[in-house]
Amino acid sequence: MSKMKTYTYFPGCMVPFRLPHFELAARAVLKKLDIELEANPGHACCPEPTTFTGVDFEAWITLAARNVAVSETTGLETLSLCSGCFHTLAVANHMIQEDENLKGRINERLKTVGLKVTGRLIVKNILHVLHGDVGLERIKKEITHPLTGLKFAPHYGCHLVRPLEATHMDDAEQPKWMDDLIEVTGAEVADFEDKMACCGAPIMPSDADKAFTLTADRIEKIRASGADAIIVVCPTCYTQLETQQKKATAKFDPEYSIPVLYLGELLAISMGMKDMVISNARRYHRVKVGPLLEKIGGAA
Amino acid sequence: MVVRRSTSDLAFRNWVLEQPEGETLLRCYQCGRCTSACPVAAIDNSFNPRLFLQKILLADESLAEEQLVWTCLTCEQCEVRCPEHVKIPHLLILAKVRGLVGGNIPQAALDRARAILAGGRIIMVNESMLKTRDKMGLPDLGQPPVDQIASVLKEIGLAKKLENVESVYGGGSNE
Amino acid sequence: MTKTVVVIGAGLAGIQVTQQLTDLGVTVHLIEKESIIGGLATHLGRVFPTGDCALCLDACEELFDGHHRRCQYRSLLTSKKNLKLYTQTEIRSITEVDGKFSLSIKSHPRYVLLDRCVVCLECINVCDVEIPDEYAIRGGTRKAIYRPISQGVPLVPLIDMDHCTQCGKCVEVCGVDAIDLAEKAKTRTIKADALILATGVEEKIPLNLPGYAYSESDDIITQRELARLIDPTGDTDGQVITSSGDAAAKVTMILCAGSRDLEATEYCSQACCTYSLKHANMLRDKEIDVTICYMDLRVQKASNHYLDLAREKGVKFLRGKPDRVVVRNGKPTTIVEDTQTQQRMEIESDIVVLASPLSPLASQSEVLADFLGEYGFALRVVKEGRVYACGTATGPEDIPTSIAEANAIALRVYADLEGGR
Ligand SMILES: Cc1cc2nc3c(=O)[nH]c(=O)nc-3n(C[C@H](O)[C@H](O)[C@H](O)COP(=O)(O)OP(=O)(O)OC[C@H]3O[C@@H](n4cnc5c(N)ncnc54)[C@H](O)[C@@H]3O)c2cc1C
Ligand code: SF4
Ligand code: SF4
Ligand code: SF4
Ligand code: SF4
Numbered sequence: 001m002s003k004m005k006t007y008t009y010f011p012g013c014m015v016p017f018r019l020p021h022f023e024l025a026a027r028a029v030l031k032k033l034d035i036e037l038e039a040n041p042g043h044a045c046c047p048e049p050t051t052f053t054g055v056d057f058e059a060w061i062t063l064a065a066r067n068v069a070v071s072e073t074t075g076l077e078t079l080s081l082c083s084g085c086f087h088t089l090a091v092a093n094h095m096i097q098e099d100e101n102l103k104g105r106i107n108e109r110l111k112t113v114g115l116k117v118t119g120r121l122i123v124k125n126i127l128h129v130l131h132g133d134v135g136l137e138r139i140k141k142e143i144t145h146p147l148t149g150l151k152f153a154p155h156y157g158c159h160l161v162r163p164l165e166a167t168h169m170d171d172a173e174q175p176k177w178m179d180d181l182i183e184v185t186g187a188e189v190a191d192f193e194d195k196m197a198c199c200g201a202p203i204m205p206s207d208a209d210k211a212f213t214l215t216a217d218r219i220e221k222i223r224a225s226g227a228d229a230i231i232v233v234c235p236t237c238y239t240q241l242e243t244q245q246k247k248a249t250a251k252f253d254p255e256y257s258i259p260v261l262y263l264g265e266l267l268a269i270s271m272g273m274k275d276m277v278i279s280n281a282r283r284y285h286r287v288k289v290g291p292l293l294e295k296i297g298g299a300a
Numbered sequence: 301m302v303v304r305r306s307t308s309d310l311a312f313r314n315w316v317l318e319q320p321e322g323e324t325l326l327r328c329y330q331c332g333r334c335t336s337a338c339p340v341a342a343i344d345n346s347f348n349p350r351l352f353l354q355k356i357l358l359a360d361e362s363l364a365e366e367q368l369v370w371t372c373l374t375c376e377q378c379e380v381r382c383p384e385h386v387k388i389p390h391l392l393i394l395a396k397v398r399g400l401v402g403g404n405i406p407q408a409a410l411d412r413a414r415a416i417l418a419g420g421r422i423i424m425v426n427e428s429m430l431k432t433r434d435k436m437g438l439p440d441l442g443q444p445p446v447d448q449i450a451s452v453l454k455e456i457g458l459a460k461k462l463e464n465v466e467s468v469y470g471g472g473s474n475e
Numbered sequence: 476m477t478k479t480v481v482v483i484g485a486g487l488a489g490i491q492v493t494q495q496l497t498d499l500g501v502t503v504h505l506i507e508k509e510s511i512i513g514g515l516a517t518h519l520g521r522v523f524p525t526g527d528c529a530l531c532l533d534a535c536e537e538l539f540d541g542h543h544r545r546c547q548y549r550s551l552l553t554s555k556k557n558l559k560l561y562t563q564t565e566i567r568s569i570t571e572v573d574g575k576f577s578l579s580i581k582s583h584p585r586y587v588l589l590d591r592c593v594v595c596l597e598c599i600n601v602c603d604v605e606i607p608d609e610y611a612i613r614g615g616t617r618k619a620i621y622r623p624i625s626q627g628v629p630l631v632p633l634i635d636m637d638h639c640t641q642c643g644k645c646v647e648v649c650g651v652d653a654i655d656l657a658e659k660a661k662t663r664t665i666k667a668d669a670l671i672l673a674t675g676v677e678e679k680i681p682l683n684l685p686g687y688a689y690s691e692s693d694d695i696i697t698q699r700e701l702a703r704l705i706d707p708t709g710d711t712d713g714q715v716i717t718s719s720g721d722a723a724a725k726v727t728m729i730l731c732a733g734s735r736d737l738e739a740t741e742y743c744s745q746a747c748c749t750y751s752l753k754h755a756n757m758l759r760d761k762e763i764d765v766t767i768c769y770m771d772l773r774v775q776k777a778s779n780h781y782l783d784l785a786r787e788k789g790v791k792f793l794r795g796k797p798d799r800v801v802v803r804n805g806k807p808t809t810i811v812e813d814t815q816t817q818q819r820m821e822i823e824s825d826i827v828v829l830a831s832p833l834s835p836l837a838s839q840s841e842v843l844a845d846f847l848g849e850y851g852f853a854l855r856v857v858k859e860g861r862v863y864a865c866g867t868a869t870g871p872e873d874i875p876t877s878i879a880e881a882n883a884i885a886l887r888v889y890a891d892l893e894g895g896r
Contacts, residue, residue: 054396
């Protein structure tokens with residue numbers, strides 16, 4: 001057996017407490033791939049990039065830098081399961097690398113708590129780890145229950161991918177890494193318009209109706225592709241597309257619904273851990289995933 | 301939506317230019333590609349990122365009071381397409397920051413910010429959440445170091461600033 | 476002793492600098508990679524500022540005193556004693572020994588002998604192979620033995636061996652034994668005192684340009700492709716038709732489609748504003764509705780009347796850089812903010828034309844790499860007394876500027892080589 005690789009796990013707020021089934025699925029899948037996640041008690045809220053930035057940007061980047069500095073002390077690469085957290089850490093890290101002035105200013109503040117940020121940290125999201133570090137070949141070996149005959153729509157979400165100079169993802173307009181991971185499970189990737197469109201969630205606090213218009217448009221375009229489910233990485237996209245789906249689809253077809261699965265859940269199912277997903281389905285999925293899981297068939 | 305008034309001094313513009321990545325503003329040549337790329341502009345004609353940048357260029361601080369800036373998704377679709385790599389959503393974020401004292405901040409955003417300062421998280425973690433984690437076999441994550449947050453933010457004085465802010469949006473959060 | 480110069484590239488600039496130097500008694504080897512000379516001009520049809528055929532430019536005497544350009548169709552390029560033209564020729568190496576250049580060049584076979592063929596064109600008639608014509612936009616074809624364009628110099632046909640079936644019909648029909656299906660490539664070494672890069676530009680094919688969907692529809696074309704559509708000698712006989720064969724009634728043009736863009740081509744391509752106006756005017760003459768989406772219009776003074784004319788003819792101008800073109804119900808729809816009215820527009824049209832950047836051809840050749848500067852363009856004087864450049868090899872520009880530069884460089888080279896400063 002190959003040796004375990006450990007990443008520093010940056011939990012954030014949403015995944016561990018609102019959507020712990022994300023963490024459960026991710027940990028289970030990663031474990032099969034000989035990866036362990038190690039949390040650090042020094043971490044706090046990233047802080048989230050869609051509203052706190054507009055409260056006080058300098059405070060946002062300072063708090064983000066504190067988290068980066070905590071991660072640096074672990075000497076490991078940092079993995080975040082949340083796209084918001086990933087974005088915050090990656091962008092803050094990048095800005096610090098690019099701007100000596102900013103770095104100096106922030107380190108003055110960090111000094112008060114005995115921390116220091118260098119900008120050398122490597123921040124990763126789940127796609128970096130699965131697609132890059134582990135590799136498709138290795139993952140393929142763990143697929144015991146191929147999802148042939150199903151078609152999934154990858155919803156990447158903005159903050160996972162952009163801006164490229166900070167996220168180090170493959171493409172800002174036509175990313176492919178999640179597509180590849182869906183294909184590895186044996187499923188087909190749905191082709192739909194506006195691959196990188198936003199789920200709408202960030203403006204829920206300021207204009208929910210507009211947000212629903214965007215969410216509805218998103219789901220309507222995905223519907224046209226005939227996808228069986230939407231696959232997401234981000235807890236915020238998940239919440240928007242999942243729990244707000246009914247309000248959104250009311251705008252074009254109140255009858256329509258489409259399950260939303262976390263990428264980790266999808267991989268877990270294809271790796272034979274369907275039971276684990278089922279056991280959390282009722283509690284954490286507002287759009288029924290039962291029928292979909294039946295389609296996948298067979299006890300896992 | 302034409303610029304209604306502009307302040308005679310350049311305070312707003314100069315402040316933006318001093319912020320990290322703020323000087324990307326000067327690369328904007330007002331081509332309008334951002335506006336035609338923007339999904340929010342597509343459903344609301346009064347949301348026009350190009351015009352927002354024009355206001356900053358003209359040092360028109362009325363932008364900071366525009367509730368519209370808070371309907372930016374920070375999706376960066378505009379930035380991806382901008383021929384000059386202007387950090388558009390970031391510049392709008394800076395406008396939001398300037399609007400804080402005037403209360404141009406959605407209630408939910410204010411709540412989240414206060415929660416972070418008070419508890420280190422945007423959500424309140426309750427017993428049942430901890431129990432669920434335990435049942436799932438997920439490790440205990442401990443308490444965020446709130447004292448450290450206060451300490452690194454001292455110089456910025458955010459806690460003080462937030463004390464007196466009242467959201468002009470009113471109402472509770474949508475969460 | 477007579478001096479010898481190698482001119483690389485037989486576009487209008489290369490032809491001009493060659494004519495001038497040979498007139499001054501300098502020996503010139505003119506090297507062209509294509510089978511005919513003329514470069515970009517072979518695609519263009521009529522050109523500003525005079526509206527004449529790009530290939531037969533004697534007519535513009537009033538404007539430019541007759542000397543700056545010559546008709547290549549009737550030019551002396553193939554008959555001057557001190558001028559040697561090599562077509563289908565690539566440069567394999569350039570070495571500098573004792574103050575002289577030594578170039579190894581390889582000429583690919585034409586399979587039709589230049590000194591025998593009488594251009595009766597019987598061979599083209601009998602050839603059975605039909606394949607897509609590179610100069611055609613709407614599915615026009617050519618034979619395996621063919622002439623890229625009818626005015627192309629040399630006028631003699633060539634055989635495209637990738638598609639020739641070796642049936643021998645052309646060999647049989649040729650009355651002067653001009654066809655040699657077994658002709659081999661020739662490698663030669665030539666010596667020269669100086670080099671002139673006149674390698675020109677090409678219009679970028681915008682396959683990977685985000686937003687403008689070029690690869691998704693044959694009704695999203697470039698300005699060069701539009702020039703082929705308008706040209707009466709093109710495969711549509713000058714009719715502007717859509718990919719489904721209907722006459723176009725509405726055309727939208729997008730300027731700077733890739734130019735002045737940090738992600739694509741950083742610089743301004745200089746000539747596209749004016750040739751877009753030229754094309755817009757030609758479309759208006761056919762009563763086609765034209766909208767030009769621009770950021771600003773950069774028109775050379777000598778061509779300003781094209782802008783005045785466009786306004787007179789009712790070309791619509793919209794100030795704004797479109798974000799994207801989407802194909803809806805088979806029609807390209809341009810999404811753009813009209814920055815003057817601040818309205819977001821969705822303009823449906825029959826054809827969308829992209830002013831795609833002009834990018835340097837020299838940067839595609841490894842042996843020229845040492846002579847190139849920023850973006851792959853060369854300085855006019857790369858190395859005093861030895862290496863020069865003119866025309867669009869030095870940066871995108873229009874024909875008058877390219878020709879003026881060719882004249883200036885001819886004099887400069889002559890003075891430097893003959894010591895007559
Ligand atoms: C659609 C369009 C319309 C235009 N309309 C007008 C107009 O109306 N009026 C106007 O003034 N201008 C117009 N222009 C611009 C005009 O075409 C150019 O200014 C002019 O043709 C440039 O001539 P050139 O000799 O510098 O380059 P080119 O014409 O590009 O010639 C360069 C030659 O060098 C050859 N070459 C390149 N590299 C090598 C190599 N390594 N070895 C051997 N040979 C090589 C090429 O094959 C080519 O034949 C237009 C351009 C376009 C794209
Ligand atoms: S796309 Fe960029 S350059 Fe154009 S108006 Fe918007 S910010 Fe300015
Ligand atoms: S980041 Fe904001 S301004 Fe830019 S496209 Fe998205 S919503 Fe529009
Ligand atoms: S090759 Fe022979 S048949 Fe063909 S054009 Fe020349 S002379 Fe005529
Ligand atoms: S010449 Fe005009 S169309 Fe061409 S790049 Fe320059 S400004 Fe744009």
